[in-house]
Amino acid sequence: MPSTTRRHSPTEDRRPVVEAEILGATEQLLRDGHKFTDIGVRQIVEQAGVARSSFYVSFRDKTDLLIRLAGTLKQQIFDFAKDWTPVGENGGPETLTRVYLSMIQFYRQHGELLAAINEVATYDHEVEQFWNSQLNRLTELTASLIAGEQAAGRTDSAINPTVLAQVLTWDGDRVIARHVATNDSANDAQVARELAMVRWHGAYRRPQS
Amino acid sequence: MPSTTRRHSPTEDRRPVVEAEILGATEQLLRDGHKFTDIGVRQIVEQAGVARSSFYVSFRDKTDLLIRLAGTLKQQIFDFAKDWTPVGENGGPETLTRVYLSMIQFYRQHGELLAAINEVATYDHEVEQFWNSQLNRLTELTASLIAGEQAAGRTDSAINPTVLAQVLTWDGDRVIARHVATNDSANDAQVARELAMVRWHGAYRRPQS
DNA sequence: ACCCGATCGGACACAGTGTCCGACAATGTG
DNA sequence: CACATTGTCGGACACTGTGTCCGATCGGGT
Structure with missing residues (x-):
């Protein structure tokens, strides 16, 4: 047998x-x-x-290839932001600056691939949906942070958390991508700081209107 | 004769x-x-x-067509922003809110063409240069506004005007484009206000560090 | 009438994409 | 050993889109 x-x-x-x-x-x-x-x-x-x-x-085609390539980056982008909170051990404006600095360095490493994703997302619905799903998670997370700060009285309660979260999360990566493509790394810390401070003082700690 | x-x-x-x-x-x-x-x-x-x-x-080709189409829009984008100043008759946060609201309405009128420009700019160098020239003008104008506010003691003098100007101008249109593509006009005023207030309190009137 | 310029319609060459297929090589099984 | 299976290769085919070129036609001016 x-x-x-x-x-x-x-x-x-x-x-x-x-x-x-x-x-x-x-x-x-x-x-x-x-x-x-x-x-x-x-x-x-x-x-x-x-x-x-x-x-x-x-x-299946080139788009499929790009989505495969982009797969690992997607989670990493979300991971940069998910642990930051306005207050607490991982919180505050200085930590937010460090989050943005890490993102800038990530973009320096993966700038071309991230640009490719951005490129194809402008005209391919599947890539756009694929990439935006992580952005939507970030927006939701930010909205809940804002709501928490409002409940605690530290952020102006007149602000609509969803609208502000969209304003804060729908554009930061564009600044970083442009900065990385345009400038060398001498200004990385300054750009990170400006991204963080504008958001900290303009959103989370905006004076009561 | x-x-x-x-x-x-x-x-x-x-x-x-x-x-x-x-x-x-x-x-x-x-x-x-x-x-x-x-x-x-x-x-x-x-x-x-x-x-x-x-x-x-x-x-010459489709890109030439797009540049022709985009030509008139380009100047109009710059015109929205060129007259705003932090102080003075056309100045302050409420007027900045109105500037952004006008831009949102402009994007609602011309959203598809603006998206096409953004689309092709990601992979065509000529379109990218064509469109970025107006963005660079806006960045320079904003940097000079910041410097003026610093000289007057109204904006934190520790800030690098060029870096902040880049952070402020390299991304707003993306938020507007997304908002217009995603949401109806019910929230236009709120989005405009958030765009303005984040910049006003986060940049121009950021507390001294 | 003749000339000129613009538009039309169509052919051609080329590049890129996706599908399909036979040939071949490597590996495992009986 | 023979046979079966699977993945890769190389190439052909059909299709689409782009840019160039050319002859025919039309309308307007002299």
Whole structure:
């Protein structure tokens, strides 16, 4: 009676190799300064050293590729902000400055990929939804922080928390992306500080109207 | 002796007709919800009722078309902000709120075209430069306002005017664009107020550190 | 009548995308 | 060993969109 052993096929080892080559090649092309929209599949597979038809085994299309690439960044962006609170051990304006400084450094590391996401999100609904879901989480979190500060009497109770949260969260990344693309890192601390102080004094500790 | 009269050819009247048809058709397609990147030249000329080859008589390519369309908007964006000052007849937080409210209404009128500019600016260097030139003017104007307030002792002199100006001007339009795309006009006044108050109290009248 | 300029319609060449298919290589099983 | 399976490769095909070019037509001016 021959023994029956589950087939351990190394094809699973080989599949990720091609996929990883493609992901890595794409990141390299972005780092080389190419716009995602301008990079063709042929260029990617040439950089990766794989067959063009193999691309479509792993990815539905270029958008699918970008979403795969963006997947890990998405959670990290949220993680920067989720632990900050206006008061408490991780709280206050100086800690907020540090949060923004960490984000600036993150953007310096991943600027090209983040720009690609932003690029495609302007015209592709799926990428836009994918990326905005983390932004919406951040907005909700910020709205609840504002509401908490209002309940404690530390933030002007006349403010609509949802509206203010949208104003605060819908734009910060654009400043950071622009700063990173435009300026070297000498001003990182100052930009972080301005982002934090404008929000601290303009939102959380705005004088009572 | 036959009189010699400069030939007044109505081809100049006819040339703008095709061009105007193309410009109008593009705007209509944008208003219909199409992303600029997704609109092909064939679609535009069908909507305009002209020949496809005629498109290339008037425009080098789609980017050229967009820059033509964007030309008038560009100056208008700058005009909203250029007359505001922190103090004086056109100054202060309530007037800043009105400036932002006007901008929101402008975005409601021209939202699709502005989104198209934003879209193409992410991957086309020419459009990006074209649009950013007005943003840079706004940043410089804001930096000089901040410096003036510092000289008058009304804004914290520890702040770097250029850095703060960048933080204040590099992002507001994104909030407005998102708000217009996401929410109806019921909250326009509130969003305008938040945009203004965050900047007023967070930047121009930030407490001395 | 003739000339000129603009528009039209259509053909051509090219690039990029996605699908499909046969060939081949590597691995495991009986 | 033979056979089966799976993944990759290379290439062909069909389609779409873009930009260029050209002949035909039309309208207006002299």
